[in-house]
Amino acid sequence: MSFLNSLVLDNGVQYLKDHANRLHICSSQPADYAATLVASLGTKNTPAVSVPAARAPSGRKVTVSAIGDGACSANGDASHWALVDTVNTRLLAAMALDAVLAVNNGDTFTLPAFDIGIPGPA
Template sequence: MPYLNDRVLDNGLQVLDTEADKILICSAEPATFTAANATNALGNKTFSAGAAFGSPAVRSPSGRKVTSVAISDGTVTGSGTASHWAVVDSVNSRLLAASSLASSQAVTSGNVFTLGAFDIGIPGPA
């Protein structure tokens, strides 16, 4: 039966815990840092490094995960339809993760956005 120690899984997720410093809402799924931070960006919430995600924890049914903080005061910087979120490391210009929102939402520049906490996980070996 395959096996990976939690330490192996945690070190992949540790990057999100220690390096992520911005969560953005985007008009499309970004594939690069520039797309997330400029081209597709509709809003953002900036954090000090290490504050956007918690430490790696158990994922059900197997593996490990990190959970983002919930955002209640994100800044909308452009008008359009937010369909995705992105997590970046601004210091090193890295797109760390991106995915679709549970549902798309029209946003208007100058307003505030909220985003519930979400998990990013690595499944255990099959």
């Protein structure tokens, strides 16, 4: 049977907790930090990221808290979110939104809470 100590899994999601300091909503899935900036339609600075916790059925996860006050900076259809580390100019995680979000410059956007996880060994 395979085994990974929770400390091994936590270090991956702990990095998100420690370094993800901006969330972007994007018009497409970015491949790197520069592409995130090009595709960005809005941002939320310092999104709340939880401490690592158990993930079902195995592994570890962090939860990004719901966002109620994201700032839209362009018009368009947001299809993805991206978490970045602006200090080290790194894209840390990106994924499709549950539904496309039409936004306009100057509007506020909202997102429900979501998890980012690493599965345990098979």
